[in-house]
Amino acid sequence: MTDVPDAARTLVDPMPTAAADLLDEARETGAVVALFGRCTVDYDGRASGHLGPGDRHVLCKPDGTLLVHDPEGHQPEAWHAAGAEREATVDGTDTLVLRSERDDGTLVVRFEALAHVAAHTVESTGETEVTGTEEDLRQRVLDDPSLVEAGFRPLAVERETDAGPVDVYGEDAEGRTVAVELKRRRVGPDAAGQLERYVDALERDLHADAEVRGILVAPSVTDRCRQTLAAAGLEFVSLTP
Amino acid sequence: MTDVPDAARTLVDPMPTAAADLLDEARETGAVVALFGRCTVDYDGRASGHLGPGDRHVLCKPDGTLLVHDPEGHQPEAWHAAGAEREATVDGTDTLVLRSERDDGTLVVRFEALAHVAAHTVESTGETEVTGTEEDLRQRVLDDPSLVEAGFRPLAVERETDAGPVDVYGEDAEGRTVAVELKRRRVGPDAAGQLERYVDALERDLHADAEVRGILVAPSVTDRCRQTLAAAGLEFVSLTP
DNA sequence: GAGTTGATCTCGGGA
DNA sequence: TCCCGAGGTCAACTC
Structure with missing residues (x-):
């Protein structure tokens, strides 16, 4: 452990506590975090929904954006838009819980199993340019x-x-x-x-x-x-x- | 190297060739691949666009979906929807090139630098259920x-x-x-x-x-x-x- | 903050 | 295959 966080950190088959620490650290450093694992998702807000256990990819951005992707399709299966407050905790000894709160609802991701967690701090965002609009x-x-x-x-x-x-x-x-x-x-x-x-x-x-x-x-x-x-x-x- | 691909593989600061191999392997196994790195993006199709160099997260799904996310916002900065054909090559010695082809256009991601590449095979997709529609x-x-x-x-x-x-x-x-x-x-x-x-x-x-x-x-x-x-x-x- | 529309919209259902 | 409308749409811009 160093005082200066690394620009990029990866955990493989991590302990939930280690993953939670990485998520907390990411909140400080403004890092983007990607998680792979088996999870369930519960959403309640403008609508409500539940995703049963499945292997998914979860992306957490520093602006509060949270995206839950399954292995098919462009659209996230579940999400919270920017502005959400995120909190990572450990339930029992082996379940990482990601809780995201917004004015209009709550999103909870529970990881039964974690394969990867990767955090990456972003130094700069490139310019974007689109034509044909x-x-x-x-x-x-x-x-x-x-x-x-x-x-x-x-x-x-x-x-x-x-x-x-x-x-x-x-x-x-x-x-x-x-x-x-x-x-x-x-x-x-x-x-x-x-x-x-x-x-x-x-x-x-x-x-x-x-x-x-x-x-x-x-x-x-x-x-x-x-x-x-x-x-x-x-x-x-x-x-x- | 084993004949049976691991369910999950992670590379940190990989050589472009190693990342390309992992992407090729993922195509065989139906794995989802997440990449972190500094890249540029060129899209040409229904519209056309260019993203200058920036740190981004790229998600590749086995159905051909490709999503390029920057550190802000719900929407990907660039994408290809399901059905695209993907190909990973190495340009020169140090640039990983992801090329995605669809009937209606082409998307190219060029990685100047790669921090992480993670592949994760998906065993099952959970059931999904939404109410309030x-x-x-x-x-x-x-x-x-x-x-x-x-x-x-x-x-x-x-x-x-x-x-x-x-x-x-x-x-x-x-x-x-x-x-x-x-x-x-x-x-x-x-x-x-x-x-x-x-x-x-x-x-x-x-x-x-x-x-x-x-x-x-x-x-x-x-x-x-x-x-x-x-x-x-x-x-x-x-x-x- | 609410209103209005665009989007490389995507997605699913039906003819 | 095309057409049509929903979407937890999101995002941008105006008032």
Whole structure:
């Protein structure tokens, strides 16, 4: 044991007390801790759930995030989001208990068996950069409004209405108000409903007699979406990000 | 080295080749592998992104799932969902490269430095059980339809319409068609729009003159949701799961 | 703090 | 296979 904690520490088949110590130490140092072992999980909060005994991977982040992963799937089987308070104790002599408390609930992981515990302090986080998002699509439309239609003139982005913010708000070549809803992926009826709400709200806002066009811009739409658009008098323009 | 792979193996400050071997072995045995190290990530697919050098935790599951976690937040910074093909190679002498291929894109993780690699074979997955979901709320309504209103009679669940499936479809005390949309949480305008689409579709489906009531059942609604409901002639019933 | 929407959303169920 | 909506969604941004 040294006063200066190691940047990385690993325990194999640890005693629960040793694992608890490592978790306590990690809380001081801001380390990320990964545990492998056989455990049960109980959650109570916005919903409640129980996971029977199984081999799982548990990841504890210094911001309070706790993720319980089983061997399949992208989604954690159980979790607590950032802001949770974590506490590691030993129940009896051989059970490590991880208790995570949040305003909206409690998560408890009980390890019947522990195979690995690894802690790793993080010195720096790299920069992250993503392209191909909806905002990129919007920028493309603003740079070249004719992608929507010839003569389209954008006047505002995220223009507020009583039904929420319109992605791109503008006028067509004949001066009619146009609401554009952008989607980077093929969309279903929900996108048509979203646009419909904006158009209805704008028509109520502006004048009772105002004609407002609604244009859904997306790579493609489902049949039902097309139906919904048609029923609401809305238009579709295909644009692939 | 034995012919029978260990159920659990850990490497500390491993050579990249040793880590690659462990990843290859894990592919055979169906083990979950967790890596700690300094890495960069490049993703190209539905979008594209780059993560600069940083200390991260990488989790590889036998179903192809790959998750790259930084020290904050619930969401992985980068990922590949199940079904991806993974390959571990060594670039030069000191860089472990994890390459994950999917139909819709490629994810590459390059480790400049590796602190831990741990593999753990999974013998069994515990049962999982959740309560407090929307389906539980629906069952409650079916068991006691008066929670919606006195005289309400459910006739179908997930009743199909041209706009999608209605949560609970039924009749009120006076024989009018009722579409019920259930939400387990406080809801915004999107839920009102969803219900509106169903009601509109039902009115088109049944008769031009048919009156169809739409009732949103949720713990509470936002102001805008209430406005949208009112504008569409829809109703709200408060019910807490 | 609440409201609104996006997400490389993922996931499960049904046609 | 695609479509559709739920999710203990989470996360970002605005008011």
